[in-house]
Amino acid sequence: MALFAVVAELADELAKEAGKLKKRAAIAETISKVHAASSESGPESDDSGLLALYLAGTPFAEADSRKLNAGGALLSKALLAVSGASDQMLTAAYRRHGDMGAAAFDLLFAARAEKTAELTLAAVAEAFAAMAVAKTTAIRAALVEGLLRRATPLEAKYLLKLMLGDMRIGVKQSLVEEAIAVAAGASVDAVRRAVMLEADLGGAVRRAFSGTLHESRMRLFHPLGFMLASPVETPEEAVERFTEKPAKVPVVKTKKPRKDKKVVVVEAANHKPGEAVQAQSFYADAEEFADAPPEDVIAKETQAGGDTTLANAAATQGVEAFLEDKYDGMRAQIHCGDSGQPGRVAIYSRNKEDVTESFPELEEAFAQIRAETDAAAGSLIPSSLILDGEILGWDFEQGRALPFAVLGQRIGRKRVSNEWRQQVPVVFVAFDLMCADGELLLELPLRERRNRLEAVVERLVERVASPLVVDERARDSQAVLFAVEESAPVERLMISPSRLVESAEEIDRAYADARARANEGVMLKAAGSVYQPGRRGLAWVKLKRELATLDVVVTGAEFGHGRRAGILSDYTFAVRGDKGELLNVGKAYSGLTDVEIGEMSAWMMEHTLEDQGFFRTVEPLMVLEVAFNNIMRSGRHASGFALRFPRILKIRTDKPVSEIDTVSRVEEVYQSQVDKPVE
Numbered sequence: 001m002a003l004f005a006v007v008a009e010l011a012d013e014l015a016k017e018a019g020k021l022k023k024r025a026a027i028a029e030t031i032s033k034v035h036a037a038s039s040e041s042g043p044e045s046d047d048s049g050l051l052a053l054y055l056a057g058t059p060f061a062e063a064d065s066r067k068l069n070a071g072g073a074l075l076s077k078a079l080l081a082v083s084g085a086s087d088q089m090l091t092a093a094y095r096r097h098g099d100m101g102a103a104a105f106d107l108l109f110a111a112r113a114e115k116t117a118e119l120t121l122a123a124v125a126e127a128f129a130a131m132a133v134a135k136t137t138a139i140r141a142a143l144v145e146g147l148l149r150r151a152t153p154l155e156a157k158y159l160l161k162l163m164l165g166d167m168r169i170g171v172k173q174s175l176v177e178e179a180i181a182v183a184a185g186a187s188v189d190a191v192r193r194a195v196m197l198e199a200d201l202g203g204a205v206r207r208a209f210s211g212t213l214h215e216s217r218m219r220l221f222h223p224l225g226f227m228l229a230s231p232v233e234t235p236e237e238a239v240e241r242f243t244e245k246p247a248k249v250p251v252v253k254t255k256k257p258r259k260d261k262k263v264v265v266v267e268a269a270n271h272k273p274g275e276a277v278q279a280q281s282f283y284a285d286a287e288e289f290a291d292a293p294p295e296d297v298i299a300k301e302t303q304a305g306g307d308t309t310l311a312n313a314a315a316t317q318g319v320e321a322f323l324e325d326k327y328d329g330m331r332a333q334i335h336c337g338d339s340g341q342p343g344r345v346a347i348y349s350r351n352k353e354d355v356t357e358s359f360p361e362l363e364e365a366f367a368q369i370r371a372e373t374d375a376a377a378g379s380l381i382p383s384s385l386i387l388d389g390e391i392l393g394w395d396f397e398q399g400r401a402l403p404f405a406v407l408g409q410r411i412g413r414k415r416v417s418n419e420w421r422q423q424v425p426v427v428f429v430a431f432d433l434m435c436a437d438g439e440l441l442l443e444l445p446l447r448e449r450r451n452r453l454e455a456v457v458e459r460l461v462e463r464v465a466s467p468l469v470v471d472e473r474a475r476d477s478q479a480v481l482f483a484v485e486e487s488a489p490v491e492r493l494m495i496s497p498s499r500l501v502e503s504a505e506e507i508d509r510a511y512a513d514a515r516a517r518a519n520e521g522v523m524l525k526a527a528g529s530v531y532q533p534g535r536r537g538l539a540w541v542k543l544k545r546e547l548a549t550l551d552v553v554v555t556g557a558e559f560g561h562g563r564r565a566g567i568l569s570d571y572t573f574a575v576r577g578d579k580g581e582l583l584n585v586g587k588a589y590s591g592l593t594d595v596e597i598g599e600m601s602a603w604m605m606e607h608t609l610e611d612q613g614f615f616r617t618v619e620p621l622m623v624l625e626v627a628f629n630n631i632m633r634s635g636r637h638a639s640g641f642a643l644r645f646p647r648i649l650k651i652r653t654d655k656p657v658s659e660i661d662t663v664s665r666v667e668e669v670y671q672s673q674v675d676k677p678v679e
């Protein structure tokens with residue numbers, strides 16, 4: 001039985017180690033050791049899977065929908081109870097580190113420096129399982145206290161970090177996947193594929209050691225990564241992206257980071273010595289490749305399953321592109337029953353939350369479509385489906401989308417009253433088919449996926465709404481709607497119209513038409529491109545021409561005055577710095593409704609990290625989109641910038657914190673201003 005100390009000690013070592021290769025070697029070695037130690041006592045005592053899971057900073061496997069339900073407030077209370085420290089001591093320790101785990105280490109060190117490790121990984125897993133089903137906060141708090149009491153100071157540090165989902169040891173899941181491959185002598189691609197199909201990192205460790213990675217099968221009901229798009233400023237730039245000719249001579253150079261520093265553009269590449277030029281340019285992960293020469297980036301990308309990136313880069317050249325409207329709704333992935341769970345429907349948001357409950361009419365509609373099609377004998381409809389698309393608030397009278405602000409009122413609501421359902425009706429506009437009949441389709445070219453998507457939707461509709469009725473109002477509005485009666489389930493399912501375009505003029509016209517339909521702009525997608533989950537490549541580009549806004553995360557909140565006294569209503573927010581740290585960039589108190597502010601305030605009370613009286617630092621989990629008049633250089637915030645007249649446009653519950661804007665994006669917007677104000 002491995003001890004949790006193994007995770008804590010390794011994590012502490014990894015936090016101090018900057019080199020990725022050394023990190024990977026250390027993780028691989030520990031996984032091997034833990035696996036070897038269990039080989040005598042039988043496979044059920046093999047904790048190497050838990051070790052991998054916890055190092056990746058996740059208490060449960062991705063396929064496992066359980067949650068710990070323990071926020072900063074609950075954890076700090078438990079820490080106070082176990083350490084006997086006063087509020088002031090906790091606040092001082094928290095301020096020293098800005099991290100609850102590190103604060104716990106300080107508070108427990110004096111009393112427990114000599115404590116020997118006894119907490120096993122299995123005991124931690126058991127406590128986590130109990131927390132997930134605990135009916136009251138008191139039971140959960142007692143479980144956390146139980147864990148902390150048995151822990152050494154170092155273990156307590158990493159237990160808290162793990163529970164908060166913020167290890168800060170510079171280890172991403174992809175690095176753990178590589179380490180698993182090294183430890184078990186398996187191929188990285190095989191490990192990554194198993195993790196993608198089954199969403200179970202621990203399970204992949206078991207498969208890797210038992211040589212059964214190839215037996216992994218697509219399992220529904222865990223979200224796959226969403227493919228994202230890169231921005232272009234003009235239709236001409238979009239055309240250029242899709243028609244660039246491969247360079248005659250391989251040139252490898254790194255351009256200035258674009259939207260955020262997470263990506264670097266590497267231009268033209270002879271990605272393997274001696275091979276023909278394939279890629280014109282593609283995005284790579286700057287965090288991983290910060291200082292590496294471009295050649296290394298390409299070599300590494302190719303090796304680490306990046307061939308799809310290269311394939312897509314090649315596919316963007318001189319080929320056709322599909323154009324679709326860019327809808328301003330909420331990105332979602334819909335999973336529809338498989339042989340194991342035939343009637344089940346699940347909806348996932350872009351930050352991989354299960355949001356099914358928030359859209360009951362979509363769940364019902366899909367379940368009904370399923371049931372009716374299943375009943376049809378000899379049905380040609382796939383038994384399982386994963387659709388990628390956008391949830392939109394829909395005006396059935398006008399046959400067009402409602403503004404995002406209207407849909408936004410429903411996002412995040414767990415219980416949706418009939419009133420809300422009537423006030424803001426929702427539809428799902430599908431634009432990609434990721435899986436059908438248990439077969440993952442990501443590696444098919446978009447052209448092929450699109451054909452299959454159209455065929456599936458058509459068959460679904462034929463079965464349910466036969467004879468097929470196309471709503472003319474919807475046709476006018478460019479959204480093909482398959483039934484007229486609002487009570488019919490199929491009316492909730494639409495398909496995003498898509499057509500091939502060639503010239504900048506065509507794109508320009510389509511853009512104007514899209515805006516006239518109240519959509520945000522247009523998307524262009526290389527017809528030959530594969531679906532790259534979780535990546536922002538050049539195979540999909542978006543054109544939206546608008547004033548810059550920033551996606552930021554709230555780091556703190558202040559109590560308001562007057563009407564807002566006693567309510568946390570003024571928010572301090574941050575962007576990401578070069579090393580992944582959060583740097584404050586501004587403060588906003590306008591843009592939200594009173595109801596939203598009330599909800600935000602309650603949430604912040606729950607997720608407080610440090611209570612300074614009038615001000616509270618909060619767990620950085622809430623993403624906002626903010627608009628502003630301009631940006632100035634300023635010493636007021638850690639980012640070195642301040643936003644002038646910031647206002648909140650949206651609460652981006654649909655966007656993960658990992659994708660907020662960076663300080664280099666702020667710099668870019670600052671530089672693009674005609675006047676560059678300094679405070």
Ligand SMILES: Nc1ncnc2c1ncn2[C@@H]1O[C@H](COP(=O)(O)OP(=O)(O)OP(=O)(O)O)[C@@H](O)[C@H]1O
Binds near residue numbers: 350
């Ligand atoms: N037809 C479409 N195809 C793909 N994505 C679409 C489409 N229409 C709207 N979208 C939305 O556009 C997003 C892609 O833009 P991007 O990857 O830049 O996300 P983002 O950073 O949230 O951008 P934005 O802030 O512009 O929404 C998708 O996540 C999706 O929600």
